[in-house]
Amino acid sequence: MLKHHFLSYSTIDGLDFALHLHDALEGGYPPIPLWIDKHNLQPGQDWDTQIVKAIRECDSLIFIMTTDSLRDNSVCKNEWTRALKYKRPIVPIRLHADTEMPFRLGNRQFIDFSTDPSAGLAQLRAHLKWLSSPEGKIQTLQDQVADAQRDLQRSTG
Secondary structure: OOOOEEEEOOOOOOHHHHHHHHHHHHHOOOOOOEEOHHHHOOOOOOHHHHHHHHHHOOOEEEEEEOOOOOOOOOHHHHHHHHHHHOOOOEEEEEOOOOOOOOHHHOOOOOEEOOOOHHHHHHHHHHHHHHHOOHHHHHHHHHHHHHHHHHHHHHHHO
16 A cells, blocks of 8 residues: 655755755644655665665655655656656656756646745645645546557557
8 A cells, every 4th residue: 555755865965955844744733644765764674675665666756856855866756757767646746946857757737935935735635635636646647558558659660
C-alpha cells in the first residue's frame, strides 16, 4: 500500500529547503508523510535498495528543482526517472527562479516556491490532498494507463 511522498532534492543546494519542507508537511494539519533520506535511510542497509523501494512504494515523487538537482549527473535525475518507470506522479517544485524543467518532465506544471514560499506550500499541500482524493486517484490511474500505452507503442514500433 502506498503511504508516503518521496522527497527528491540535491544536498548541495536544496538540503535546508528539503528539511524545512519535510517538517512543514509532516508537522502541519493534516500531517503529510514524506520519505526523505536524512530521516528514513536505515543504517547498515544498502541505501540504493532503500531509495528504490521508497520510490516504488510512494504516492508521488516531489522533485525540488535547484541548479544542482538539474545537472546531468545529479542523483535526482536517477530518482525522477525511476519514478517515471514506476508510473508515479511527479510533482516538480521550482525553488530557484532560473531553473528550467527537465525535458522529460516538461509537460508537467511546477509549483513555484521561488517568489512566495508560503503560497507554494499551500499549493503543494492542496495538490497532495487532491492526489489522495477519488478524483486524484482516478487521474493518476488514467496517467499511468497513458504512460503504459506510450511505452508499449515505443517497444513495438
